[in-house]
Amino acid sequence: MNWRRRTMYIRKEISKTEAVKYFTDKNDEYKLDLLGGLSDGEITFYTQGEFTDLCRGPHIPNTGMIKAVKLTNIAGAYWKGDEKNKQLTRVYGVTFPSQKELDEHLAMLEEAKKRDHRKLGKELSIYTMDDDVGPGLILWMPNGTIIIEELEKLAKETELDAGYKRVVTPHIAKESMYITSGHLPYYAESMFPPMEMDGEKYYLKAMNCPHHHKIFAAEPKSYRDMPYRIAEYGTCYRYEQSGELFGLMRVRCLHMNDAHIYCTKEQFAQEFKAVNDMYLKYFKIFGIDKYVMRLSLHDPEKLGQKYVNEPELWLETEELVRNVLIETGVPFVEVKGEGAFYGPKIDVQIWSAIGREFTLATNQVDFAQGRRFKLEFTTQDNTTDTPLIIHRAPLGTHERFIGFLLEHYAGKLPVWLSPVQVKVLPISDKYIDYAKQVSLKLKKADIRAEVDERNEKIGKKIRDTELLRVPYMLVIGEKEMTEGMVAVRRQGKGDTGTQTVDEFIHAISGEITERHDN
RNA sequence: GCCACUUUAGCUCAGCUGGUAGAGCAACUGAUUUGUAAUCAGUAGGUCGUUGGUUCGAUUCCGACAAGUGGCUCCA
Numbered sequence A: 001m002n003w004r005r006r007t008m009y010i011r012k013e014i015s016k017t018e019a020v021k022y023f024t025d026k027n028d029e030y031k032l033d034l035l036g037g038l039s040d041g042e043i044t045f046y047t048q049g050e051f052t053d054l055c056r057g058p059h060i061p062n063t064g065m066i067k068a069v070k071l072t073n074i075a076g077a078y079w080k081g082d083e084k085n086k087q088l089t090r091v092y093g094v095t096f097p098s099q100k101e102l103d104e105h106l107a108m109l110e111e112a113k114k115r116d117h118r119k120l121g122k123e124l125s126i127y128t129m130d131d132d133v134g135p136g137l138i139l140w141m142p143n144g145t146i147i148i149e150e151l152e153k154l155a156k157e158t159e160l161d162a163g164y165k166r167v168v169t170p171h172i173a174k175e176s177m178y179i180t181s182g183h184l185p186y187y188a189e190s191m192f193p194p195m196e197m198d199g200e201k202y203y204l205k206a207m208n209c210p211h212h213h214k215i216f217a218a219e220p221k222s223y224r225d226m227p228y229r230i231a232e233y234g235t236c237y238r239y240e241q242s243g244e245l246f247g248l249m250r251v252r253c254l255h256m257n258d259a260h261i262y263c264t265k266e267q268f269a270q271e272f273k274a275v276n277d278m279y280l281k282y283f284k285i286f287g288i289d290k291y292v293m294r295l296s297l298h299d300p301e302k303l304g305q306k307y308v309n310e311p312e313l314w315l316e317t318e319e320l321v322r323n324v325l326i327e328t329g330v331p332f333v334e335v336k337g338e339g340a341f342y343g344p345k346i347d348v349q350i351w352s353a354i355g356r357e358f359t360l361a362t363n364q365v366d367f368a369q370g371r372r373f374k375l376e377f378t379t380q381d382n383t384t385d386t387p388l389i390i391h392r393a394p395l396g397t398h399e400r401f402i403g404f405l406l407e408h409y410a411g412k413l414p415v416w417l418s419p420v421q422v423k424v425l426p427i428s429d430k431y432i433d434y435a436k437q438v439s440l441k442l443k444k445a446d447i448r449a450e451v452d453e454r455n456e457k458i459g460k461k462i463r464d465t466e467l468l469r470v471p472y473m474l475v476i477g478e479k480e481m482t483e484g485m486v487a488v489r490r491q492g493k494g495d496t497g498t499q500t501v502d503e504f505i506h507a508i509s510g511e512i513t514e515r516h517d518n
Numbered sequence B: 001g002c003c004a005c006u007u008u009a010g011c012u013c014a015g016c017u018g019g020u021a022g023a024g025c026a027a028c029u030g031a032u033u034u035g036u037a038a039u040c041a042g043u044a045g046g047u048c049g050u051u052g053g054u055u056c057g058a059u060u061c062c063g064a065c066a067a068g069u070g071g072c073u074c075c076a
Helices: A016-026 A029-036 A099-114 A117-123 A142-161 A175-181 A183-190 A209-218 A265-286 A311-328 A398-408 A429-444 A458-467 A478-483 A501-513
Strands: A009-013 A044-048 A051-054 A068-078 A087-096 A172-174 A195-197 A200-204 A228-237 A253-263 A292-297 A332-336 A345-351 A357-366 A388-393 A422-426 A449-451 A472-476 A485-490 A494-500
Touching: A016 A029, A016 A051, A029 A051, A068 A099, A087 A099, A117 A398, A142 A228, A142 A253, A142 A265, A142 A398, A172 A175, A175 A183, A175 A200, A175 A209, A209 A228, A209 A253, A209 A388, A253 A265, A253 A398, A265 A311, A265 A357, A265 A388, A292 A311, A311 A345, A311 A357, A357 A398, A422 A429, A422 A458, A429 A449, A429 A472, A429 A478, A429 A501, A458 A472, A472 A478, A472 A501, A478 A485, A478 A494, A485 A501, A494 A501
Parallel strands: A292 A332, A422 A449, A422 A472
Antiparallel strands: A009 A044, A044 A051, A068 A087, A172 A200, A195 A200, A228 A253, A253 A388, A292 A345, A345 A357, A357 A388, A472 A485, A485 A494
8 A cells, every 4th residue: 555645535335235245256255254243324335546345434534644654563363353263364553643653652662661570570580480390380589579578468467457367278179179169160271180189189279269168168157257358368370371471460370369258248338348448558559540440240141151140149249349339439441241250340450561451450249159168157037148258359469460560660669669678889898897787787677788799889889779779779988987877879869868877777667667659 | 272473691682695603791700999870801601492304514494392472362
């Protein structure tokens, strides 16, 4: 197509008979397939020069308006987005009204790549993967492990405050439990194949809920025990298809910020709302604002296949969840066919640096598993009832959450999450002893500090430390040593003047315990 | 899993049409003793993802497998 020459795009409404004839003559099975789903009055053709095609439009008036084009990538795509269909080749491209805007767009994409968690994860020694370990299996390096432990600390504090109790469960379970839970028929293809021991099949757990249900069931419960909230950073294994794996965002072994709340129908709305509030509290800590809350509903056409066949319960609980969202005042979108098999949910959707969409956190209703596991509690009038269950993971999984945080902060983690919080930089080796004293004092105040003892110039030490995104650098030379001070440099902000060690410890400790968001 | 592409030193990458490999940074050694984003010199480091094939000869050409990447499908 020569788009530098100005040709008009001509729109023409056409009858179905005529359209079918046109594409039959051209022997175009795909357009004929599309026409099958269209009727008279909604069929339009567009013609540009000698090229005519079926298209709903709209189009720009003429090719002269196209100023800058770049073909970006090429990929296979299933016809009509269904993997049962044949795969066609799709060519992707972008166009802008001017070359300048195109260049800006491309520069923006380059910038985005710099904050890709896979690049940062390597640069900052957060995690690694290894062929001998396997695809999608993350090895958390010491730096990444510090982040994990800080997140778990936050979760424990928050959950303790919210009345949760902590539990620990094994990584495997017998087949019978997943038949009870319904995961096996509904979820089998996402689970690792079973291993056999003593004539029994064992599965790696793909989720923690069944194990937690067993804890609920272990002792009799009464309405006085409700709501019963149990939490665990549970390790799950999911057999994601090889092509779906993506850095930390999509892996095969994941650590979920999981918890289950067993409650009565009367308690449900309040409990569900409390979970939602917990999300918002967390998002405030991390300064997360670019997300979309998605109310994920069932698809009535797939009842009994993808979704448990309880049409009234679906509608009832969906209404409850919708009300919580409306009450909270958080904007949300509703999407049919995204619910879990056991109930509707609220998903928090975020986008990776390269623009891929992920569910970061999830808050789910479950009206099915309570019955499947025959969970019950004694009511006030001495009858029994089945609890409603809330599955929630506000911090998602360590893998996805840390992947997200790396991109969100462009590697510049807030001080409380930084693997190294302070780097002490002696100007020459004459000051190493004093630097070590300072570092020791910081460590005693629970601050993660290191000394750069390398025989390098201060400029080099600063540069390397800046690149590692260590939030605070303490430059130490003759002046600081004799006066018992430190020269404080904040990552990305430069020299901020001198302080006594105690002043510095006081300031940074506050920043850490209050979890300042940079 | 499907379509396409990629895989060379710890990292980032060179290596025209086949003749067993280079750079910068990092590492190590030495010199230098440094004041807010890279001091200098030297040394070491690779059966070129794995495995078959073609060839006198393969990092280079072809196939299979693996991992990664861009999408599709799927998902926390």
